Amino acid sequence: MLDPQQCRSARLARDARFDGRFFIAVETTGIFCRPICPATLPQERHVRYFESAVAASRAGFRPCLRCRPDSAPDSPAWQGPQTTLSRAIRLIDAGALQQSNVAALCDRLGIGERYLRQLFQRRFGVSPKAYALYRQCLFAKKLLHETALPVIDVAHASGFSSLRRFNDAFKRQMALTPSDIRRQKRRNAALTVKLAYRPPYQWERLRHFYALHLIEGLEWVDERSLGRTLRQGETTGYFDAVHDPERHQFVVTLVLSELGDLSAIVRQIRRMLDLDADTAAIEVHLRRHLPELPLAEGLRLPGSWGVFEAGIRAVLGQQVSIAAANRLIQNLVDHLGETDAGGRRRFPTAGAIAASDLAFLKLPASRRETVRRLATAWDRGELGEDPRQWLSLKGIGPWTANVVAMRGNGDPDIWLDGDVGLRRALARLETPVDIATASPWRSYLTMQLWNQIL
Structure with a gap:
């Protein structure tokens, strides 16, 4: 604080x-x-x-x-080294307590319920359930302000099972009724949300990174916006995010098959665009410990849609150039990705990849087997979202797991030891850099060095 x-x-x-x-x-x-x-x-x-x-x-x-406090960038509580509390917050924000209970969440975290309650009481002064309920109501308030969704759809999209429970919880948490909010807004037919960030924000470099790794049909990028198709739980669709630098926000339009996963989808988009980073504070830390390193202001971590997609892309990118990796991923999406009504492609499911022999990929047989092995384990539910657990799979090494952690989970403290591009960037510096001093922001050091060569 x-x-x-x-x-x-x-x-x-x-x-x-x-x-x-x-x-x-x-x-x-x-x-x-x-x-x-x-x-x-x-x-x-x-x-x-x-x-x-x-x-x-x-x-x-x-x-x-x-x-509207619901529109503020999220607080930087997640920043720094991975902790039990930050992981619990991330899971709750993704809907863990809407889909299950506190006991199941504690099982995923590997801690007891009493300890989890102590963590939340010390941090927020509330229980995990109370925190989750407030976050649901805050998200509902955002939808009431920014969309024309009927109130019953807002309730469903925010994770409430009934309109009555939603109305009661909303009034108790916000000291306002949904009708009070709706009287304050203009009606708008599109499902559009505004996602704020703290400046500075280096949009040009983020856009360049996504354009460099673009997969046709799956993703699209232009001077002011980016978008892609998506799958989250049972929900499919796509989004377009338009940058509004004057208001320090992205205006995001979503087209979705259903609304039950909307909160988790918005959280994923925030992570993909790295909207919650306090880059000014990060760069102060890097300048203090690495004064010899030239820094670009406002660099963000470009994310993949999720850890599974990040994992497949990382395996296909092992020991090849960016262009070669793009060709392999494009082939995978073209052969196994589903096509929507607009001709857009979705990233293949784990089941589709596991069921294919992948003969269309021009790869060594061992690499194809690594892709299938990863997809099979994910499809069977044998892998969690922590890529460090994937190291037991043949063909998944530390570099691959670290790429997945950085791009799939948004981990801020990843150093890709052995990365060819980083070695090239470091070789250009006149004085050696002590990588350890960049912690807990080594992912941002990685982006600063990549920025000098990409």
């Missing part, structure tokens, strides 16, 4: 770089806001600062309808 003086300076300047890092509650109105709220600035003696929207809500404040 920033100290009160830092928070005061940031709110008085309405500095977008601090958006989502803290929230401002005003005791005279009972409302909490983002640092960039356009409302008249309250006097400091009436202000309280909170690290999260959950904590502000728990203290009895309701969200501002002008700056």
